[in-house]
Amino acid sequence: MIQDLRIRFGIIGIVVLVSIFLVYPSLGPVPAFWSKYLPDNPVRLGLDLQGGLHLILEVQADKAVEAVVDQTASEAAAMMKDEKIRYSDIRREPSATIEIVLKDAEQAALFDQKVLDKLHNFKKISSTPVDRGIEIKLQMDPKSQESIKQKAVRQAVDTIRNRVDALGVAEPDVVIHGADRIIVQLPGLKEDLNRAIDIIKQTARLEFKLVDEKGDLNAALKGDVPVGDEVLYKIDRNPATGVVTKTPYLIKKQILMTGDVLTDARVHPDKMGRMIISMDFNRLGAQQFERITGEHVRERLAIILDNRVYSAPVIKDRISGGSAIIEGMFTPEEAHDLALVLRAGSLPAPVKILENRMVGPSLGADTIRLGRNAIVLGLLLVVAGMLIYYKWSGLVADVALVLNLLLIFAVMVSPGLRATLTLPGLAGVALTMGMAIDANILIFERVREELRLGKSPKAALDLGYSKAFSTIFDSNLTTILSALPLIQFGTGPIKGFAVTLCIGLIVSMFTALFVTRAIFDYAFQVKRIKSLSI
Template sequence: MARSLKLRGGLVLLCLLLSFISLAPTFWGGSLPGWWTKSFDPIHLGLDLQGGMHLVLGVDVDKAVESRLDSTLDQVESLLAEKDVVFKRAERLPGERLAVTVYDEESGKAVDALMGESFPTLEAMTLSQEGGYIQKNYRLGDQEIANIRDYAIRQALETLRNRVDQFGVSEPTLQLQNNDRILIQLPGIKDPERAIALLGKTARLEFKMVAEDANPEDAVKGNLPPGTQLLYERNVNRQTGEATETPLVVYEKTALTGDLLADAQVRIDTRFNEPYVGIDFNPVGAKRFDQITAANVGKRMAIVLDDTVYSAPVIRERISGGSAQISGAFNEQEATDLAIVLRAGSLPAPVKILENRTVGPSLGRDSINQGIVSVVVGGLLVVLAMAFYYRLSGLVANLVLILNLVFIMAMLSLFKATLTLPGIAGIVLTIGMAVDANVLIFERIREELRLGKTVRNALDAGYAKAMLTIIDANVTTLIAALVLFQFGTGPVKGFAVTLSVGIVSSLFTAIFVSRLIFDLFLGNRHIKRLSI
C-alpha cells in the first residue's frame, strides 16, 4: 500500500512539476533564461484574443484555364514535330480554343488523329479555311474547364497553407469561401506587409533562352521578333543597394518550369558574402535541365520569376547535377521568402487581395479579461457549493478542480495549441464536467456509508461503481469533441481543442488524483467517520 502511494504521489508531483515548467514562459517569460523559453512555448492566443491579420483572397481561375491551354499548346507543337506532321502554326484563340493551321487535308487528318489520341479533353470544332490553308479548331469541354478551375482553387489553398506553415505563424486559419475565395487568418502576425507579399506572390519560376540576335532597344519600342517577349532583368548595385531594370528579349517558349523543383534553400556566396537561393530539380527536372544545357552551351539562359529576370548567366558547360542558383543581391529576408515560395510551389493562378483587415489586440484583451472573470466567478461558485454540500470532501474536490485547471493550461502549452474565445468557453464547460465527476463519486460513497460499510470500503466501492459511468460520459463527449476538431473550422476547432484537453485532464484528476488525496489522508489511520 505504501509503495503504491509513493508511486502515485510521485506521478502526480511529476505532472505538477512539468506543468509549472511549461507554464512559466506564459507568466514569467521575460525573466527566464533563454534555453527555457526556447524549450517551452507560452500559450498561443487566437486571432480573437491577440489580434492579427484577416485576409480574403480571390483566385483568378480564368488564368488557370489559360495556363492549361498554353501548356497544352506547347505539348501539341512538340508532338506534331515529333510525328513529322507538317503544319503552318499552332496558336491559342479566345474562348478556351486552340487552332492548328495546316496546308492540306491529309495533314489535317493526322492532326485530328494525334489530338484525339493525346488530348481527349479537347473537343474538335468546325474547321475553317483561310487563304488556302486549313485551320483545325479545338476547345476545352465545359466539364474540363470546371475541373481546372476547381483544381486551381484547391491547389492555391494548399500552396498558401504551405507558405504560411513555413512562414512560422502559429495556428493559422485557411479555408475556402464562396467559389473562388480563400479566407486566411494569421494570429499575432508581426510584419503584415511581408505576409501579404509572401502570400500574393505567384512564384512561377521559368527558365527561358535569351534571344541573342534581338535588339532590346527595338523591343522597348515595340519591335519584337516573332516568338519572343520583352522582360526586364533586375540588377542591384552592391555598394548603394539601388535596384535597376535592364530590358532583355527572351523566347516565349519556356524551356523548364519550377514545377520540377525538389528543394530550394538559402545559401551564402563566399565571394561576396551574400545570400542566394540554391535550387535542386527532381529526377525529371534534372534530366531536362541536363538536355537544355547540353544543347545550349555558350548561350544565355534567363531565370524568370513572375516575369522578372533575376539572372541570365551564360551556359559554360553541360550541367548534369540537377542544381542551379538564383542570385540577385538579395538580403537575407528576401532570399528566405523566395526559398519559401519556391519550396511551397507556385500558385496555379494569380491571387488578389479582396479584403484586408488588421484585428487589434484591444478587443482580445477585453475578451481575455471577461473570460478570466467568467472562469473565476464560475469556479468560485462551484468551490463554495462543493465546500458547503460535501464539507471536507468538498475541499478535496476543490483542490482537484484547481489542479485540473493547471493541467489544462499546461497541456495547451505543451501541445502548442491555441487558446481562443470559444476555447475559454470550453474550459468553463470542463469545470462543470469535472465537478460532475466528483459529485457522482461522492454520492456513491454516501450510499455505501448509509449501508453501514467502513470508510475504507465505502471509498473503494464508491470509486469502483462511479468509474464506469464517468468514463462512459467523458469518452462519448471526447469523441464528439474530436469530430468537431476534425471537421470544424475557426471558433469550433478552438472550442474542441480545450474541451478535448479538459476531458483528459478531468478524468485524471477526478479519478486518480482525488483518490490519491483520500488515500494519503486515511493512510494507516482508523477513521470511523468521513466528512462527506
C-alpha cells in the first residue's frame, strides 16, 4: 500500500470530487453551461422506477421456415425453366416440403443434376410416378430448419431494436428470453403507447406474389379455394369519410420475392396528393425483380404487406432499375410509420404478444420514494449501530459507508458504463451497504483480538488489516463471480440487481481497505494518538 499520506488523501480527494461531479446532474437541473460543456447524465432509471412499456413477444419461427421454402420453390421453378425441364406444378407442403410434378419422367435425372444439386439444404424424400410424369418431394434438412428458426429470433431482436431506436425511446432493453421469446422494455414511454406496440409487432413482411386470374374468385370466396391459392384483401379507408372498402384477390401462395432485399423506403405524395411509399432494392433484389417482371409480362403482380394487398398492377414490360412503389389511401402518419418499419427491416416471422404491461410513472415515483426511504433508514440504523458498538472507529466506518454510496452512483452514471438503476438494483445497493460495513467489522474484530493479546494499538491495527484482507477479498470475489452470469444472461431487474451488487462490492473494497486505513494512519502519524477507540 502507498505509504505517503499526502498521495493517499490526494487519491481519495480526486475520487470524491470526480464522484460529486458525475452525480451532481442526478440531483436536479444543471446550469446551461454545464449541460453544454460537461457530462450531464443523470442516473438512468429502469422501467419499474420511471414507468413505461413491458412486452413479452413470441416469434412464430415456423413462418420463417415456410418463407425460405417458398423462396426455394421459386428458385427451383426458375432453374427448371432455364434448363427446359417441363413441370405442371410446384408448391410448398407441410413439414418444410416442396412438391414438384414433372411432365416427363425421363427428365428426373436431369432435374437431380441441374436443380436438386444446387438446393444444398434440401434432399429428395420420394419420387412417385404419376400420369405421364413423376411427382418429386424435397424436404429441408432438420438442422437447416433449426438454424433458420434461431436466426429468425436473433434477426427479430435486431429489427425490433432498430424500430424502437427510430421511435426515439431512450435506453430501450430488447433481449432474447428462452428459445423463441423476446422481452422488450421501453422505460419512460408515456405517450403513443398503442402506436409503439403497433410498430413493434408489425411483421412488415413484404411479399410479391402473382394474382391467379385463371381461378374462380367467386367460388374461392364461398370456400372452394384452388390448391396453392389463397384469398387476400385490399383494404382502403377514405381519410375524409372514414369509409372502409375491402377488395378480394385470389393470390398464388408461392412467394416470388420478399422485402429482405429492400434498402430504403421513402414517403412522398403523388400527383393527386396521396401518400405513396417508394422502395429501392439492393443489387440482388433488382436482379430478382427484373427477372420476375420479365417472366410474367401481362400478369398481375400483387404487392403484399402482412397478408394485405396494397396494389396489384399489370406487368406491362420487364422492369429494371431496382425500385417499386406501394400505393394506398394512407394518412401521413400511417405512411411514415410504414416506411419506418420497412427501413428498419421486416421481421423474419410474425410475433405474438404474450404479455403487455404498462407501468405508470406514479407507481415508479412511489417505488423510488419507498426505496430511497428504505436505504436512508438502513443507513441511519447502520451508522448508529457502528457508533454505539465501535465508538470512534465506528465513525470512520460510517464515513467510508457514505462515501461508498456516493461512489456506487458515480460509477453507475459514468459515461463508459451508464448502468440502469432498477428496483432490485436498489435492493442491491442496500445489500452492498451491509456487505461494506461487514468488511469493517471483520477488520475491527481482528484489531480487538490483537489488542487482547497485548499488541500496541498501531501494531494491532496493522495486523487487523493484513489478516482480514484475504477474507474480505475472497468473500467479495466469490460473490462477484456468482453475479457475473446474472449480468451476462439476466434481463431487466435481475441484471440491474447484479450490476449494482458488483459495483458496490468493488467500491467497498476501496472504501473499507483504502479509505479507512488512510484515516487511521492519519490519526496515528499526524495526530499522534496513543490509544484506539474501538
